[in-house]
Amino acid sequence: MAQNEMLAMILAGGRGSRLKDLTTKVAKPAVYYGGKYRIIDFPLSNCANSGIDVVGVLTQYESVLLNSYVAQDGRWGLDSKDSGVYVLTPREKADEGLDVYRGTADAISQNIDFIDAYNPEYLLILSGDHIYKMNYSKMLAYHKEHNADATIAVRGVPMKEASRFGIMNTDHKGRIIEFEEKPAKPKSNLASMGIYIFDWKLLRKMLVDDMKNPNSDHDFGKDIIPRMLNEKKDLFAYEFSGYWKDVGTIDSLWEANMDLLDPKNELNLNDSSWLIYTEDVSTLPQYIGKDAKVKRAYITQGVQIEGSVTNSVLFTGAVVGAGAKVVDSVIMPGAVIEEGATVTRALVAENVKIGKKAKVGQKNSENIVLVASNVKGGNK
Amino acid sequence: MAQNEMLAMILAGGRGSRLKDLTTKVAKPAVYYGGKYRIIDFPLSNCANSGIDVVGVLTQYESVLLNSYVAQDGRWGLDSKDSGVYVLTPREKADEGLDVYRGTADAISQNIDFIDAYNPEYLLILSGDHIYKMNYSKMLAYHKEHNADATIAVRGVPMKEASRFGIMNTDHKGRIIEFEEKPAKPKSNLASMGIYIFDWKLLRKMLVDDMKNPNSDHDFGKDIIPRMLNEKKDLFAYEFSGYWKDVGTIDSLWEANMDLLDPKNELNLNDSSWLIYTEDVSTLPQYIGKDAKVKRAYITQGVQIEGSVTNSVLFTGAVVGAGAKVVDSVIMPGAVIEEGATVTRALVAENVKIGKKAKVGQKNSENIVLVASNVKGGNK
Amino acid sequence: MATALGIVSSADNTIHVDGLQDYRPIGAFSFLGRFRVIDFPISNMSNSDINRIQVYLNSRPRSIAEHVGSGRHYNINSKRGKIQLLFTENTSSRSIYNNDILAYKENLDYIQRAHQEYVIITPSYMVYKQDFRQLLDTHIQTGAEVTVLYHKIDNARDYFKNCHTLSLNKQKGVQAIEKNLGTANNKNILMDTYCLKKDLFVELVNDASFMSSIYTFADILNLMCKQLDVRAFQHKGYFASLTSLQDYYHASMELLDYNTASEMFKSDWPIYTRTTDSCPTQYFESAKVNNSFISNGCLIEGTVENSIIGRGVTIKKGAVVKNSIIMAYAEIEAGIRIENAIVDKWAKILHAKTIIGTENEPQYIKRQDTL
Amino acid sequence: MATALGIVSSADNTIHVDGLQDYRPIGAFSFLGRFRVIDFPISNMSNSDINRIQVYLNSRPRSIAEHVGSGRHYNINSKRGKIQLLFTENTSSRSIYNNDILAYKENLDYIQRAHQEYVIITPSYMVYKQDFRQLLDTHIQTGAEVTVLYHKIDNARDYFKNCHTLSLNKQKGVQAIEKNLGTANNKNILMDTYCLKKDLFVELVNDASFMSSIYTFADILNLMCKQLDVRAFQHKGYFASLTSLQDYYHASMELLDYNTASEMFKSDWPIYTRTTDSCPTQYFESAKVNNSFISNGCLIEGTVENSIIGRGVTIKKGAVVKNSIIMAYAEIEAGIRIENAIVDKWAKILHAKTIIGTENEPQYIKRQDTL
DSSP states (O other), X not given: OOTTSEEEEEXXXXXXXXXXXXXXXXXXXXXXXXXXXXXXXHHHHHHHHTTOOEEEEEOOSSOHHHHHHHHOGGGGTTXXXXXXXXXXXXXXXXXXXXXXXXXHHHHHHTTHHHHHHHOOSEEEXXXXXXXXXXXXXXXXXXXXXXXXXXEEEEEEOOGGGGGGSEEEEXXXXXXXXXXXXXXXXXXXOEEEEEEEEEEHHHHHHHHHHHHHOTTOOOOIIIIIHHHXXXXXXXXXXXXXXXXXXXXXXXXXXXXXXXXXXXXXXXXXXXXXXXXXOOOOOOOOOEEEOTTOEEEEEEEOTTOEESSEEEEEEEOTTOEEOTTXXXXXXXXXXXXXXXXXXXXXXXXXXXXXXXXXXXXXXXXXXXXXXXXXXXBXXXXX | OOTTSEEEEEEOOOOOGGGGGGGSSSOGGGSEEXXXXXXXXXXXXXXXXXXXXXXXXXXXXXXXXXXHHHHOGGGGTTXXXXXXXXXXXXXSOOTTSOOSOSSHHHHHHTTHHHHHHHOOSEEEEEESSEEEOOOHHHHHHHHHHTTOSEEEEEEEOOGGGGGGSEEEEEOTTSBEEEEEESOXXXXXXXXEEEEEEEEHHHHHHHHHHHHHOTTOOOOIIIIIXXXXXXXXXXXXXXXXXXXXXEOOSHHHHHHHHHHTTSTTOTTOTTOTTSOOOOOOOOOOXXXXXXXXXXXXXXXXXXXXXXXXXXXXXXXXXXXXXXXXEEESOEEOTTOEXXXXXXXXXXXEOTTOEEOTTOEEOOTTOSSOEEEOSOBOOTTO | OOOEEEEEEOOOTTOOOTTGGGTSOGGGSEETTTEETTHHHHHHHHHTXXXXXXXXXXXXXXXXXXXXXXXXXXXXOTTTXXXXXXXXXXXXXXXXXXXXXXXXXXXXXXXHTSOOSEEEEEETTEEEOOOHHHHHHHHHXXXXXEEEEEEEESOTTTSOTTSEEEEEOTTOBEEEEEEOOOSOSOXXXXXXXXXXXXXHHHHHHHHHHHHOTTOOHHHHHHHHTTTSOEEEEEOOSOEEEOSSHHHHHHHHHHTTSHHHHHHHSOTTSOOOOOOOOOOOEEEOTTOEEESEXXXXXXXXXXXXXXXXXXXXXXXXXXXXXESOEEOTTOEEOTTOEEESEEEOTTOEESSOSEEEOOSSSOEEEOTXXXX | XXXXXXXXXXXXXXXXXXXXXXXXXXXXXXXXXXXXXXXXXXXXXXXXXXXXXXXXXXXXXHHHHHHHTTSGGGTOOTTTOEEEEEXXXXXXXXOTTOSHHHHHHHTHHHHHTSOOSEEEEEETTEEEOOOHHHHHHHHHHHTOSEEEEEEEESOTTTSOTTSEEEEXXXXXXXXXXXXXXXXOSOEEEEEEXXXXXXXXXXXXXXXXXXXXXXXXXHHHHHHHTTTSOEEEEEXXXXXXXXXXXXXXXXXXXXXXXXXXXXXXXXXXXXXXOOOOOOOOEEEOTTOEXXXXXXXXXXXXXXXXXXXXXXXXXXXXXXXXXXXXXXXXXXEEOTTOEEESEEEOTTOEESSOSEEEOOSSSOEEEOTTOBO
């Protein structure tokens, strides 16, 4: 795509409270996933691979780590002359005197001057906490082809679950005729993915109006999209059919990691034509010890395994001591499972130490255990 | 210097109201200087050339432009694996509910977590709006040599002006025994340059204490330094003798530009062993037209001159039309002096157009005229 | 959306630019003061959304390797995109076998491994502006098997001597490709720029190397243009082939017309280059400069007329430079007169009183020479 | 504060590693799966605060040029610092004249133009960890004119055959530098690492090229060590010279001892490399892996023992890999048995049932070969 034809804005604000202790220090988009990645690597890599040069990341709360993580734009190749990843924190004061964005639309409105500086024709709006691979330039081609005012990416969900989503009802050409937020009786199964392409000039006008509207929640789903439909704008649905996962809970984060163990997993991170880029770390390769047993596992560089690992995902610098057993678990960076310890159906957070012979998690637990602080040895 | 031995923090908050309309849209450190630079290029290039890898830039107010300017860390070579320039905006709410830093020390205090992430031994604190070339690694060597708790860079000022500055009184070894803010009867002529090196562990402790002190202004000059002296810490003065200029007013900004016209100017931007880095623009080289007259001028790429230029500094993309005269002036990027216009003792702001045959400024004016909006042609 | 692998080719050994080329390949020549010739083909590619680029180097690779580097200054995404430098290994740089086909043949792996369906080949020794998306679209629309870029000129007797000319039929089909023998002034000059499917390109490279080890890509195309649908696409605007010292000098002087130059440098088609971080140029009291392009970092006390001055050049009081190209970091001492000359990088003109060439035979002063 | 220009030298033509070196210089060899040999000398320099580095390339420069790139992954400031690639031009890569002195001689400008007072020269074909600040400090303190790095070994009869040995006096003065003839097991191996003033270095290069056009830097030093104060500085810790296939294999296998390896890779002395952005490695149900280093991006269904596996390698069900080095993107089909072998990049072992070498003579499988 031509330089700055389309700018991307990633809404990365959410604290992700359902991810519990994983997000006390980091914003949800900075949470680890898949052995070496952070969630936000996915939208950022998608942007880079789609030929988008400039990305704004809209953050709030205490997100020093997220901010300095995304500021290293070279990680996604977005460091050429006129490219960049820019962290955009809230600047206006909301009604309650808090320095936060009041809604998804407000987050964009507060950064109109930033966007104007690049004078893009189109604006792509993304969410920072979904796992998927998507070529936004194809979505833009669809947008142009339909002469749309806005295009919204949708995916088919099982009909019985449709009432949990924002559902787009379209005509046979893909034109959106109705949008229903969590409808009791859904008329279609096309759920919004929170990915929008707008004609920037039009959106800019609507945002300026919306800012002045005291009754608005300043939200794309609640305000902007309904108003566009009201005004008979041309909104089109772009159907996406690949792997997509919202990792909003500990269970779904665990599940998304487990998906990678499937030899036929749809996400296929090994595809060299659409790589996901992330932080580069200096470590040894992974070392599998003399008496180690490793099967059905997804393991990255810097991991050292002396014990047994089954059906698990291990992140950079994780250590599994001799005689330790890791089953059906996710072991985040730098976590150490000491000798003889057992970890089952658990998600062990960054740098946590599971002491010698300690036991964590249960084989048939309903939920996945999040282990966010050190566990003492089981033998004292 | 070893990776992350010393981190630099640049205080770039000031709106610079004495620079009038030049700073309505940009923060003072983003103001242009010297034909192709912005003021903040100086501390950032000094950091890069001194071997400092990580720089935090502390900004506030509406500084989108400054923020995205410094975020392009490749401009100063600070884009290698573990290097970076990070924009740090205020995160805590000050007493009055404003999202600003309450004082220079508060700006650092609010970013303790950022600094801790790099675990530096020393912290360098700089101001973002001075023009000078300085090797901070030599200052660090001096700091180590004296086993100092803090080292403050000072420069000699004429004794009669000393009462306008913060003055350091030192013993014969350079140890600071007293600090006086604008003393009526100065005992020395060593003025603080607002450049500090601290032992980070010690400073961190003092900042945490200072944050709890309700009577503190949270300022280095007013609170931290006096308290360190009170507590008999080892503070040393590091004397700097090169070119140094505070460009806080239109007159001093103009003057600093004029200094460059001196064939023996002390700043010497042509020295290949200490380059000042800045934004890279794609333009033609400067073109001097068939009937142009150029003498005593400092001119950068992308400038087109058809008229006459004397004793002036011209920035990227400035145009001087046929028959136009530019004398004793500073013409900022993209400004156009149309045919037959005359500009004298003026500072013409970015993209401003001086219409045909218009006259701006006077030969013997007391102050320099700032021309911040278009001037109509003089012939209508 | 069709995508193309970009290939920047190197001049083969039938071409030699006196003097200048002893120190670097043509792609590394300084052009208009602050650019290098290779900035033009790479900027064309970058501006045309081509971000997977191979640069072939058959001799003296240092200067281009250093200048091109990671390609970030050309706005190439450093992860998704890539500028790859490819070298010729198995023959010396002076060998007659060291031509474009050998270079492609030795690096065929890297061509075949690319994901792109098409290749666009552009020379590192010509300067022009071209949107390759337009070339590729036309190529696909017409159904041609090979599309080549050409430029109509009216001075083929005196210039473009090292270039090929095209014979075209009414449908712009290419009938023959021959060396410009200077037999007439009006010619269609082949711009050594080709657009074709990658698979066909690989096939042609293999065919050429099978037929003769000194065949070039132009040779095989000439041979095959009877069998293949080879079409020509006309380029308009500024065009320069820098394949002789005269052509180089002439092309540079043409750009002293500010309108021609600014036509070539529009903001919607930036020409990128590597910055050297030099400061602005300082003009002293005694400076007298007219109709010249001056790069940054110069110290000018003397007189400069109708000239192109590179970065960091010093021109002392009383020195006169006319109709000349002075390359980076050269020093012209007080009182020296230079006309119709090309002074190479780092040269010091200290003692020679006058250096005077003619419009058709510019005087060349060697790199780092002290005269 | 003394500063040094870093020089990474290339192996000359007396050294040839069978097989591997047909495709790339030793500096580009894969090492321990995810590194290349040249990562070690460059990381040593970067960690020692040397950020102006010259890398000399005398043959097949592509892989190193691509791997080193702008040097940002080595933490070199991209403005103030610089990794410069310098090429040998005037002779073929196979010529006996193509040695280190010729390379320095041809690029003497770039050495002399550097601002640094000292040079530190380190080879691109040896692996070790060394703080060069310590070497430089010692050099200055002792007042030596040249300081060389050496390593005491006890297996000189079998290994380090292409290296030089040092004879030292009691004061660690160098008495002679000779080829290792394998006459005894205990030897001081010259690590081809030198610290000296830049001016003296330039003088020695000029002397060497004046005396004989096949003299190497070690040769001239041997000759001059009677006149100059040449001292040796002992290196301790892991040291490998990769100047023969046996030495390469042996050195790799030594690192399978996790303690040795982790001693070499401490967090206060990172070894940087270029990331390939490959995803983690996937172990399947049938995988059985022991005492091995595995890089990212592999798909492992088979058995791997005492081996080093490069990036993106596929090892199918029932395949057995023992005591071997498998380089990036190789594929080992189901049921195949590989022992004591080195399988080069992109090789496909599809049909050969067994590939078995010995500890002293590892079997080598060529790049991109299909067996």
